[in-house]
Amino acid sequence: MPAPQAAAVHVDVEPAPAREQQARALLEGLDPAQLDNLWRQAGELGCEAAFEQQLLQRSLDDETLRLPILHWAVPRRGWFTPWQAVPIGAYQGDELLGSLWQACHAQLQHYLQAGDEQAFFASLQHWGGQAWLEPFDRREQFQAMLLELLHDHPGSSTALFERVCGYFNWSDDDGGPRPAHLWQGLNERCRRDTWFARQQALAEQWHWHTNPEGNAAYLLLRNLQFKQQVALAQGFSEADWEACEHLTQTLLYHYPELLDQVPHRDLYFWRRLAPRPLHPRSYLRVMSCMVLVIVLWLAGPDFFAHPSNVLIAAVVGSLLTVQLSAVFMRFWLWTAPSLLALDLRLSEWLIPRRFNPDGERLLLRHGVPRLLLALPIYPMLAGTHPWTGIVALTGYFAVGLLGLLPYQPPQEGGPAWRQPWVTLHRLYEFNLAQAAVLLVTVGVVAWWQVHPPGVIS
Helix, strand or coil: CCCCCCCCCCCCCCCHHHHHHHHHHHCCCCCHHHHHHHHHHHHHHCCHHHHHHHHHHHHHHCHHHHHHHHHHHHHHHCCCCCCCCCCCCHHHHHHHHHHHHHHHHHHHHHHHHHCCHHHHHHHHHHHHCCHHHCCHHHHHHHHHHHHHHHHHCCCCCHHHHHHHHHHHCCCHHHCCCCCHHHHHHHHHHHHHHHHHHHHHHHHHCCCCCCCHHHHHHHHHHCCCCHHHHHHHHCCCCHHHHHHHHHHHHHHHHHCHHHHHHCCCCCHHHHHHCCCCCCCHHHHHHHHHHHHHHHHHHHCCCCCCCCHHHHHHHHHHHHHHHHHHHHHHHHHHHHHHHHHHHHHHHHHHHHCCHHHCCCCCCCHHHHHHHHHHHHCCHHHHHCCCCHHHHHHHHHHHHHHHHHCCCCCCCCCCCCCHHHHHHHHHHHHHCCCHHHHHHHHHHHHHHHHHHHCCHHHHC
């Protein structure tokens, strides 16, 4: 008896082409906003694999749909992660990843250019939290892209940079992210902006004589009127002027890119407001001039025949000059600052710019002492003959005016015959024209004192 046959079991297996047709039908007229619903329908029809494969192909073929598809498939289907189900070839992956990188870069760049730092950081968190960026090489590429964006947009704030550093745990302790030159450049810019923000805060919150640093920031970083500058400078101490020098040098040599944010084209404008104490050579010139005048005044036909007369006149003249000049200069240095505003205006109007390019020479501060010193020259030397006093005064003012001319100081060393000239320049800073006029004047006056013009005639 034959063995009974097993009942046939019917398995309803839908052919693969039918599933592909179903997936194709679902993707007809694709609206990316409906991808969640379409995926659920594909699951009900059992054509998920075909649907995802055709969705991948659609993202490769249609560039207008590529990004919307990727924005859906990357987080929901794990594309470009170890959990992706659909096979993606190397060439296909490079093309799709390139589109993702471009979209990421464009969005972050847009927010930076718009100055919307809050939206930039939110976008950074959105992209940075996606699984496809978790592999080390992509994470490093993402951070390098952020460094480049921040570096290429100098308007981004220090606060934003610090938030980005906190998000990625960037610090110099572990060497920082790469590229190193961008990281170092951003750190330097952060330090620069922090420093300048502090200086601006000092200038904005300034009140009278806060501290030297605040006074310097207020003078250099605020667009003050001339009268305000003068009033402020008259109360400055040596520490305040040193702070001005330090702030100026920091801006010029460390952060020159900040100069556009400073209201003054000439950062050394404050030097014309600073006190100008007379150089020790000025006292030496005063004393030497007085000694010469006294010696020439005492000179007579028999005066130079006895060296002791010259020595006595020099000693007496020096002592007298020291006392008189000390008293007068103390008084003048105490009085001159109160005339600073007028002095600066007169100097600007009456002294040609080419003779005073830096504005360091002041008409009243430097001119009044020299003018007062000239007053006794004519009465003392005109006793022998009026022309003697006129020549002496002419020579005195000519030496002073010739000092305004630019010249090349003599170099140290050289032939022995040049040493007297080098020594004279070291003591008095005379140029050749001044030295020549001085020697001619002294020679003529001395000769006329011994041989008056009336006697010659």
